[in-house]
Amino acid sequence: MYTAPRGTQDILPIEQKYWHYVISKAEDIAKRYGFARIDTPLFEETALFHRSVGEVTDIVEKETYDFKDKGGGYLTLRPEGTAPVARAYIEHGLFNEPKPLKLYYIAPAFRYDRPQKGRFRQHYQFGGEILGDAHPLADGETISMLWQLYQELALKNIVFIINSIGCAQCRPFYLKALKDYYTKNIDGMCPDCKCRFEKNILRLLDCKEEKCASVAQKAPRSTDYLCLECQTHHNTLKAYLADLKISFRENHRLVRGLDYYNRTVFEAVPQDSSGQQSSIGGGGRYDNLVEQLGGPPTPALGFGTGLERIILNLKEQRVAIFEISHIDVYIAIMGSDGRQQGLLLATNLRQQGYRVLLGSGEKSLKAQMKQADKSGAKWALIIGEEEAQQKTVILKALQNQQEQQNLEQKALGNNPTKYLDKPS
């Protein structure tokens, strides 16, 4: 028997309401914040990710899906959304558009990871990028938008963790201080950390090993080494967040795993979940990425948030999502004339915009009525031989199970969010 590849999942009809709920809200918010949609290919040249995400990051070292196509080109299924957007920005000369340019996407990302709760080899991200804006206002607006999304989805207890990791000017001083500090302490630390000490010293800070964590706790803080500009940037952002009444706290050990970040980095974390590792969103500033990839110097920042993790939290927090029936009318038919008339009527109603389920020609009327009830249709139309000959139909209003359940739920007042599964 074939099964979905490890770490991937089928999103069955029963689950679709969650996805529709989150995606439609994300698009709605993106538009309200002035973001335009961009879609990039599922795969890119392998080198793009190596140059942007970083050669020694875990993502690039061992988690990408790489393949060679028949022309001999090296390609990689995108492990994240920012690099492709930056590439498209440069390739199509979008830097000629009025700045800042705000782009969003909803797309799958691929990482060869060991699957776990909320972690998949294919997962969907809602992401956004603001290109061509160096002011902390953009940082504030980005975090505010994500915050607003979580609020409107009715997710509770979300906290933002923020940090500043400095810029090209001040980071070298910080890295040197870190190196000095860790040179003295490296002996007792875990093998992973010893390796990171050589390759990417910043990552030592977020090691979860107990002994390493206590060392990291006392390590020099990046915020103490910021240049004046970075300091001002950081403080201004904090003031904006406080103004917006967004729950946030600083954590000097927050270091994100992608090399292109500078200055602001942040993560969104559900507070009450037992572990603190399960961030549902994150992002940061990447002022040098566009230039690194061959574009003009372009300060920028972005965010990504995982749809599976949002849905997981919606379920854990028991956010009620109502799905009003997707069927308006069920047409039950009998006899060859009835079938003929039923098909015509169904087509006619569908042309007028109704959602119509036409009964099976081989089921009894009783069976069709049962199906009508389960379908959630509000109305049943019955066409038998008699009706077909007299060109009439029997119209019957249905008070079906689903409707009753919804009424009960509403009576209980258990509706922190209302959601109608209607296109417009």
Place this chain on the structure above:
RNA sequence: GUGGGUGUGGCCUAGCGGUUAGGGCGUCAGGUUGUGGCCCUGAAGGUCGUGGGUUCAAGUCCCAUCACCCACCCCA
């Protein structure tokens, strides 16, 4: 890559080493001629993840393997 747990029909699940592996949900068909939701009856559907082993006897014990889940790691 490292540790731990689980694996019984589409879903949930009972099953102290021993008769034809039970139940619930769902599906399908009926409960008098053309009508739903409740109720009743019946049916279909399982090589008990897979492969070895122990035993007179294995869903039940042992080993291996695979898959899934959880944690580490990493991140969305």
